[in-house]
Amino acid sequence: MKNKELGMNKLIKKTLRLILPIVLGGFILYWVYRGFDFTKALDVLTHGTKWGWMFFSLLFGVMAQVIRGWRWKQTLEPLEAFPKTSNCINAIFVSYAASLIIPRMGEVSRCGILKRYDHISFAKSLGTVVTERLVDMLCIVLVTGATVSLQLPVFTTFLEQTGTKIPSLLHLLTSVWFYIILLCVLGVLLLIYYLLRTLSFFERVKGVVLHVWEGVMSLRNVKNIPLFITYTLLIWLSYFIHFYLTFFCFSFTEHLSVLAALVMFVGGTFAVIVPTPNGAGPWHFAIISMMMLYGVNATDAAIFALIVHGIQTFLVVLLGIYGMASLSFVNRTKKISTQ
Secondary structure (H helix, E strand, C coil): CHHHHHHHHHHHHHHHHHHHHHHHHHHHHHHHHCCCCHHHHHHHHHHCCCHHHHHHHHHHHHHHHHHHHHHHHHHHHHHCCCCCHHHHHHHHHHHHHHHHHCCCHHHHHHHHHHHHHHCCCHHHHHHHHHHHHHHHHHHHHHHHHHHHHHCHHHHHHHHHHCCCCHHHHHHHHHCHHHHHHHHHHHHHHHHHHHHHHHHHHHHCCCCHHHHHHHHHHHHHHCCCHHHHHHHHHHHHHHHHHHHHHHHHHCCCCCCCCHHHHHHHHHHHHHHCCCCCHHHCCHHHHHHHHHHHHCCCCHHHHHHHHHHHHHHHHHHHHHHHHHHHHHHHHHHHHHHHHHC
């Protein structure tokens, strides 16, 4: 009876982990797009999108994930782990797709892939993923600091309009945008809660934390630090270009500057931290709100966010399918050749 109750509790928790991010993202999307005429977005998609620019943008989206795979392999080498380069890249492809189903599941799935195909310690590879996230967090902080200093008036206006600036606190209860931001914050707190629960589980497993820490500290022994830094810069540059080039896909955004793109890129980066599938909902809210500050009307901004997010998410799905197929084919071929 007790085992049955434990099993039921685990099932409920897994179900909530799957459903809550979708519900959160869906609610925010509903609120942002309530009353929106989706036929206008369809018309722009079929007749008003410059697909040459869109495909050019997608190339940089692919490149960012490929370089991330190269960098991950570099951080594994100090641990005497030498996975196939293709396995690292394909694991990255699959991890992004997995996170569409359960946010942040990608970090776990890619470590599992290397354990399966290259027999690399799951705990150690998880440690290198933690290191990567810390490095990426540092990059986000640096980019955000530079962007805020260059476009401070824009950020100030954004905070005023969303009711999150200190002088506007009296109007919070009447601000729709505030409630959206509040939901996003609660989502992040929920994610942190699950991460802490996961960590407490690892602490109960003897030796696992030690292996994770060994993976975290692998960065100290990376042979070519300049190459690691170059990979990191190229990853974030690719992410930015991936986003910026989408401005040239539409007549109503092609006039926007690089600084405008940088502001929205920073806003979108923080939005995807919220545990919804690919940042759906919070990302749309951030991009639409900031794009309107640069003179784009609400309808066009909503169309931009809907089309760009949809196409970029579709790319993630395609790469995930390719990654799964490639992992199976390449490693099966390798197994046959060694027999």
